Amino acid sequence: xxxxxxxxxxxxxxxxxxxxxxxxxxxxxxxxxxxxxxxxxxxxxxxxxxxxxxxxxxxxxxxxxxxxxxxxxxxxxxxxxxxxxxxxxxxxxxxxxxxxxxxxxxxxxxxxxxxxxxxxxxxxxxxxxxxxxxxxxxxxxxxxxxxxxxxxxxxxxxxxxxxxxxxxxxxxxxxxxxxxxxxxxxxxxxxxxxxxxxxxxxxxxxxxxxxxxxxxxxxxxxxxxxxxxxxxxxxxxxxxxxxxxxxxxxxxxxxxxxxxxxxxxxxxxxxxxxxxxxxxxxxxxxxxxxxxxxxxxxxxxxxxxxxxxxxxxxxxxxxxxxxxxxxxxxxxxxxxxxxxxxxxxxxxxxxxxxxxxxxxxxxxxxxxxxxxxxxxxxxxxxxxxxxxxxxxxxxxxxxxxxxxxxxxx
Amino acid sequence: xxxxxxxxxxxxxxxxxxxxxxxxxxxxxxxxxxxxxxxxxxxxxxxxxxxxxxxxxxxxxxxxxxxxxxxxxxxxxxxxxxxxxxxxxxxxxxxxxxxxxxxxxxxxxxxxxxxxxxxxxxxxxxxxxxxxxxxxxxxxxxxxxxxxxxxxxxxxxxxxxxxxxxxxxxxxxxxxxxxxxxxxxxxxxxxxxxxxxxxxxxxxxxxxxxxxxxxxxxxxxxxxxxxxxxxxxxxxxxxxxxxxxxxxxxxxxxxxxxxxxxxxxxxxxxxxxxxxxxxxxxxxxxxxxxxxxxxxxxxxxxxxxxxxxxxxxxxxxxxxx
Numbered sequence: 001x002x003x004x005x006x007x008x009x010x011x012x013x014x015x016x017x018x019x020x021x022x023x024x025x026x027x028x029x030x031x032x033x034x035x036x037x038x039x040x041x042x043x044x045x046x047x048x049x050x051x052x053x054x055x056x057x058x059x060x061x062x063x064x065x066x067x068x069x070x071x072x073x074x075x076x077x078x079x080x081x082x083x084x085x086x087x088x089x090x091x092x093x094x095x096x097x098x099x100x101x102x103x104x105x106x107x108x109x110x111x112x113x114x115x116x117x118x119x120x121x122x123x124x125x126x127x128x129x130x131x132x133x134x135x136x137x138x139x140x141x142x143x144x145x146x147x148x149x150x151x152x153x154x155x156x157x158x159x160x161x162x163x164x165x166x167x168x169x170x171x172x173x174x175x176x177x178x179x180x181x182x183x184x185x186x187x188x189x190x191x192x193x194x195x196x197x198x199x200x201x202x203x204x205x206x207x208x209x210x211x212x213x214x215x216x217x218x219x220x221x222x223x224x225x226x227x228x229x230x231x232x233x234x235x236x237x238x239x240x241x242x243x244x245x246x247x248x249x250x251x252x253x254x255x256x257x258x259x260x261x262x263x264x265x266x267x268x269x270x271x272x273x274x275x276x277x278x279x280x281x282x283x284x285x286x287x288x289x290x291x292x293x294x295x296x297x298x299x300x301x302x303x304x305x306x307x308x309x310x311x312x313x314x315x316x317x318x319x320x321x322x323x324x325x326x327x328x329x330x331x332x333x334x335x336x337x338x339x340x341x342x343x344x345x346x347x348x349x350x351x352x353x354x355x356x357x358x359x360x361x362x363x364x365x366x367x368x369x370x371x372x373x374x375x376x377x378x379x380x381x382x383x384x385x386x387x388x389x390x391x392x393x394x395x396x397x398x399x400x401x402x403x404x405x406x407x408x409x
Numbered sequence: 410x411x412x413x414x415x416x417x418x419x420x421x422x423x424x425x426x427x428x429x430x431x432x433x434x435x436x437x438x439x440x441x442x443x444x445x446x447x448x449x450x451x452x453x454x455x456x457x458x459x460x461x462x463x464x465x466x467x468x469x470x471x472x473x474x475x476x477x478x479x480x481x482x483x484x485x486x487x488x489x490x491x492x493x494x495x496x497x498x499x500x501x502x503x504x505x506x507x508x509x510x511x512x513x514x515x516x517x518x519x520x521x522x523x524x525x526x527x528x529x530x531x532x533x534x535x536x537x538x539x540x541x542x543x544x545x546x547x548x549x550x551x552x553x554x555x556x557x558x559x560x561x562x563x564x565x566x567x568x569x570x571x572x573x574x575x576x577x578x579x580x581x582x583x584x585x586x587x588x589x590x591x592x593x594x595x596x597x598x599x600x601x602x603x604x605x606x607x608x609x610x611x612x613x614x615x616x617x618x619x620x621x622x623x624x625x626x627x628x629x630x631x632x633x634x635x636x637x638x639x640x641x642x643x644x645x646x647x648x649x650x651x652x653x654x655x656x657x658x659x660x661x662x663x664x665x666x667x668x669x670x671x672x673x674x675x676x677x678x679x680x681x682x683x684x685x686x687x688x689x690x691x692x693x694x695x696x697x698x699x700x701x702x703x704x705x706x707x708x709x710x711x712x713x714x715x716x717x718x719x720x721x722x723x724x725x726x727x728x729x730x
Contacts, residue, residue: 289457289670290450290480292660293640354708391457392659395450 030073031066031341033058033331034099036089036114038106041081042206045231045261046320047106050129051076052312053324054103056304059311061332068335075099081106083113090117100341103327104143106320108132108150108178115143122343124334124350128327129320131278132181136369142343144350144368146327146359148375150178150254151185153276154226156377156389157252158186160274160398162193166223166249169195172213172237173228173254175202182228182254198222207233210240217246224250231256235265242269242405249401250274258378258385259318268409270380272402277376279319279359280385281305288392301358319359326359440468440685443495443521444478445514446506447488447634451478454656455506455526458674459681466682474685483637485509485582492517502684504677505549506670507633508585511536515547522690523547524681526673529554529585529632531695540695548680548690550673552653552698554632557667558589559596564666564703565627565651566600567721568710572627574603576646578618579631580638581610586631593629612636619645627651632667649713655704655727663709664721668698676700702727 035054038047058074066072075097079086086105093099094117102118104111104127111130115138118125124142127135131147158169169190173183183200190197199220203213214237217225225248227237234256241251256262257275284295284302295301304325308317331346334353338345354363354372363372377389379398386396446453456478460470468474477500481487492513495503503523505511511525515536528536529552537543540551566572577593579586590606597604607618619641622628628650630639642650643662652658653667680693704727710717722728 287449287640288660289454289656290448290452291454291634291640292657293644294660296644296661354711392452392454392656395452 028070030071031068031101031335032073032075032097032099033101033103033328034075034090034093034097035103036079036086036093036105036110037076038081038110039078041079042230042232043081043106043110045259045316046129046255046318047081049316049318049320050106050324052308052315053128053321053326054328056308056311056321057325057328057332060307061328067332068339068341072332079105079110081110083109086110087113087117090114094121094123101331101335101346103324103331104128104130108135108181109176111135111143112177115140118142122347124331124343124347126327126331126350128323130178132178133369134177134181136364136367140368142347142368144330144364145370146323146330146362146373147278147370148373149185149370150181151188152375153182153228153254154186154252154377155189156276156375157224157226157250157274158189158193158195159389160377160400161224161250162195164400166400167196168198168220168222169224169226170199170217170220170222170248171197171226171228172199172201172203172210172217174205174207174230174233176205179228179230179254183226186226186228195224203233208236210237211244214240214244214246217248218244222248224248224252226252228254229256231259231261234262238266238269238273245405247402247404251402252276252377257380259316261316263380263383271382271408272380272399274377274379274388274398275385277319277378277385278373279322280376280378280387281317282385282387283360286387286393286395290395294393297356298358298360299356304358322359326357326362329357330355330362439472440474440502441498441500442474442476442681443498443500443503444476444505445488445491445495445503445510446480447483447510448480448506449482451480453480453506454670455674455677456504458671458676459504459526459678460674461671462675462678463682466678468682468685481510483634485580485635488513489516496521502681504681506674508534508536509582509633509635511547511549512584515545519546521546522684523549524677524684524690525549526677527552527632527670529557530588533588534584537695542691543693543695544691546690548693548695550677550680550696550698552632552668552673553701554585554653554667555589555592557653557701558586558629559592561629561651561653561666562593562596562600562602564664564721565629565649566602567718568651568664568705568715569625569627569649570716570718571625572602573625574605574623575627575629576605576607576618576622576648577629577631578607578609578615578638578642580633580635581608583631583633583635585633609636609638615641616645622646622648624648630657630662649715655702658704658706658709658727658729661706661709663706663713663715665702665704667701669700669702672700673698704729 037051111127128146131150173179252274258277334349338349361372378385388398479491496518507527609615626648632653652665706729
């Protein structure tokens with residue numbers, strides 16, 4: 001009898017020990033989320049904003065108890081704004097570092113390249129800053145879009161132009177995936193709105209001198225100049241429009257013009273420039289029709305902005321920050337709903353997910369293409385960004401036409 | 410001597426010619442329209458509608474009409490001050506949206522013509538003497554709130570099965586909603602719904618009321634923006650609210666029943682144009698808003714776990730997915 005008791009006690013003690021050890025180890029192992037981030041290279045300005053969004057979201061999630069009872073650890077490497085490097089990084093993160101989940105890299109070319117890796121390993125990839133529709137229309141199952149599509153970036157610009165009776169559009173763009181897509185979409189929209197496209201030209205990535213191209217633009221004499229750009233080229237083109245004294249009645253950019261840094265860099269030369277944006281801090285106080293606060297469509301956005309400024313004092317805050325944060329929010333919520341890190345389950349949760357994040361509405365079709373989110377158009381007016389499209393959010397009117405360079409104060 | 414007479418004669422001729430010219434070509438006037446409302450920006454939908462309606466009638470902004478817009482963000486004292494300002498500025502006409510702005514304009518001037526929109530019950534709130542003969546210097550579009558408030562209650566009851574309690578929260582100065590109270594009470598009794606009426610005059614009272622709203626309660630949002638009450642109901646109340654226009658549903662409210670705001674602006678343009686061209690407001694009957702929308706937001710319904718019954722879906726002319 002005594003022996004049985006003793007054995008029983010040992011067994012119980014062993015079992016307890018096992019549970020204690022196993023339980024502690026299990027609770028302490030963090031969930032690893034891997035990503036490549038563009039902290040250097042041509043995407044650095046915006047890539048860093050996205051990275052800060054990821055970091056802040058993980059920080060907040062951990063403050064609120066983590067995910068599935070575990071802390072979250074962000075595991076990242078710099079892809080130097082190079083898609084091929086990003087591919088290698090994700091391969092390493094998944095196979096060597098054994099991350100439990102991933103978040104996408106900056107940009108369309110990066111996401112398109114990395115999608116091959118996420119499809120292979122059947123690991124859902126939310127690509128918060130990849131707006132090119134084609135990425136999500138190749139029959140892929142594991143890639144998810146957050147932004148409004150590239151094709152529609154400049155719709156607001158052309159909408160205002162058509163309403164003001166302008167007639168001609170010139171389109172210039174960097175010769176890479178996203179700007180090419182945005183340009184093609186712009187041409188489509190121009191036709192739909194009865195505007196004539198008088199020029200449509202690409203320039204190589206990394207181009208710094210646009211004099212020859214802009215001289216051809218001047219010769220075409222467009223009412224509207226629409227440019228598919230990133231940040232550096234956006235700045236350079238704006239500067240050269242001034243030096244060459246080229247005066248389209250409206251000038252709009254796909255990326256870059258909506259950054260505070262754009263005005264900081266260009267000063268008054270940034271006035272009247274239009275920029276596409278996917279989100280803006282002013283949405284927190286804006287009212288649709290001057291009446292209804294839109295902030296509720298962006299839950300947590302206020303806290304996001306405040307904490308971003310506290311955690312990263314002086315750092316640039318743009319929609320890229322909010323989109324990054326939102327991508328992480330969405331991954332978190334889909335893992336939570338799936339109750340598991342299993343790729344298939346998380347994928348299934350994402351496809352069904354309908355959610356408002358700090359970035360706004362999220363809803364995708366079966367291929368992961370974004371159908372919920374809406375893009376906006378801003379114009380720099382007196383040093384501030386005014387939302388001029390869509391009309392119901394446009395508390396300020398667009399200033400059309402842009403006065404000639406020589407006639408500006 | 411001869412030279413001087415000649416000069417005098419020439420001067421006389423010139424003067425006559427001038428006078429003749431002045432008579433032959435009417436001076437091109439740019440009409441100044443003062444705009445007064447309690448919105449948070451210049452693009453209130455009734456104002457956008459007015460501009461569109463006037464454009465269609467040949468009165469184009471910049472060329473024929475200039476708008477001097479004052480929006481007071483639901484701050485009670487600011488509206489009266491803005492009304493005085495517009496009256497002093499000597500505008501040709503004042504265009505108002507909602508009853509506090511209209512009454513403020515009426516106080517500020519008895520001579521400048523006023524055209525109103527979004528006034529729920531122009532007679533009960535003493536904006537006009539009668540709908541057919543407004544008297545005074547005001548006419549406009551009635552948003553028919555007294556008539557529609559009980560219908561809103563009915564629509565809310567259709568949406569929420571087993572609805573037992575409905576809150577009716579409004580600002581004390583809001584005579585439109587006060588005027589509707591009797592018909593709302595009557596409807597509530599008919600539908601066997603407990604109606605909780607809360608007239609609030611400060612933010613503290615407003616938030617106390619809002620916090621008491623339970624998840625399975627309904628809320629009748631007021632038609633007036635004073636104190637931002639409708640927006641706060643949308644934000645804070647746990648139970649579903651019914652709002653006066655589709656604009657709310659497009660921005661997150663689950664359901665609305667009432668006249669479209671922009672359409673009232675467009676409708677009012679005819680009255681405004683007539684008055685600018687010489688008609689007197691007292692001779693122009695008040696019109697009832699001609700377009701009533703039933704709008705429903707299926708996303709919000711899903712989030713509130715509300716099943717939208719087919720009879721609402723079938724009647725709804727605005728459906729937000």
